[in-house]
C-alpha cells in the first residue's frame with residue numbers, strides 16, 4: 001500500500017470523524033478497554049498511520065513494539081495473503097502444518113545458549129509466559145516463581161499476579177494466583193549511587209533466599225529490559241549474576257523478551273547484550289509477526305520436553321496465517337540489515353534526546369537500547385517522578401501528529417518504539433515535535 005512517509009495534519013487531532021466514531025465506540029465497547037489516543041486508524045504503512053480524517057501520524061509506538069518490521073510490510077502482506085487463501089486452521093495438535101515448525105526452527109536457531117532448543121507457539125505474550133511457567137514447574141517439580149519490581153507480564157490471572165502495578169492491571173480483579181514473589185530490580189537511576197549490577201543482583205538473591213528459599217523456586221522471570229516498567233536497563237553484571245545463581249540452584253531462568261526482543265534492541269534478543277546471561281527459556285511475542293497475533297516459548301529441549309504429550313496446546317496457537325507472517329519477519333531479520341537499522345535509529349534518537357536533557361531539567365534520564373528508548377521525567381533537580389509533565393508532553397505530541405506512549409511505575413516515562421522501517425527524517429521530525437513540546441513548558 002503506497003502511503004507517503006510523511007506527517008500531514010488536515011484537521012485537529014482527534015478530527016471530526018474520529019470524534020464521532022469515538023462517541024459511538026463508548027456506546028458499544030466496554031469502558032474497561034482504554035484508549036491512549038482516540039484517533040481511529042484506517043490504514044498504515046512503514047512508520048505512518050493514516051486516520052479516518054486523512055491525517056498522517058508518525059508512529060513512534062508501533063502498537064507497543066509490534067510492527068517492528070513496519071506497518072503493512074510487503075513480505076508480510078504477501079505471506080499472509082497467500083497463506084489465508086491456502087489454509088487458515090487445522091489446530092496444530094490435531095493435524096499439523098509446516099509454517100508452525102518452520103517458525104520454531106528459526107527461533108531455535110537464534111536463541112542464545114549452547115544447548116539443544118525447542119519451541120512451542122501460542123497467541124499472546126501472556127499466554128507464552130503462562131506456558132513457560134507451566135513447563136518450569138513441571139520440569140523442576142517446584143512451585144514458587146520470582147519476578148521483579150516494575151515488571152509487566154500480562155493480563156491473565158497468573159500474569160496479573162506477576163505484574164508490579166496494581167493500577168490499572170489488577171485493581172479489583174483478584175483473587176490472584178499464589179506462589180509469586182516480587183524481588184528488587186536493578187534500577188540504576190533510583191538505586192543508591194554507585195550500586196553495581198552485581199550488588200543489585202546480590203540484593204535480589206538475598207531476598208529470594210530469605211523470602212522464598214532457592215530450593216523452592218521453579219523459575220525466575222525477568223525482562224532483560226523492562227518494558228511497561230519504563231525501559232529500565234539493569235546495571236551491567238546484574239543479569240549475569242542472576243544467571244549464575246539460578247544455574248547453581250537448579251532454577252529455570254525465563255527471559256521475557258516479549259517487548260525487548262525480536263530485533264528491537266539491535267540484536268535478535270535483548271538478553272544477548274549481557275555476556276554470561278544465559279536464560280533457559282524465552283517468551284517471545286509482539287514484534288515477531290508484523291502485527292499478527294502469535295507468541296512462542298523457546299528454550300532448553302529438556303525443559304520444553306518435560307510436559308507429557310498433550311499438556312501444552314490451545315486452539316489457535318501458532319495459527320497458519322500468523323505463522324506465515326512470523327516467517328516473513330524472521331526471514332527478513334535473517335537476511336540482514338534489520339538489526340543494523342535498530343542501531344541506526346539509536347544513533348539518531350539518542351543524541352537528540354541527550355541534547356534535550358541538557359536543555360530541559362525535567363528530563364532526568366535518557367535510556368534504552370536500539371529502537372527501544374525512553375526519557376524519564378522528574379521534578380527538576382530531583383529524581384521525583386513528574387507525571388504531569390509527561391502527560392502534557394504526550395498530549396502535545398499527539399496533537400501534533402506524533403504517536404508516543406508512556407510507561408513507568410509512576411507514569412513518568414515516555415518511550416519510543418518506532419518501526420525499524422522509519423526514515424531518519426521522520427525520526428528527526430518526531431524529535432522536533434517533542435522538543436517544541438518541551439519548549440512550551
Ligand code: PLZ
Nearest residue numbers: 064124125126152153154227256258259
Ligand atoms: N511481557 C514484557 O510487554 C505486553 C501490554 C499492552 P500480551 N505489554 C503490552 C496492554 O495494555 O495490555 C507484555 C510485555 C511483556 C508480556 C506481555 C503480555 O503480552 O501479548 O499483551 O499478552
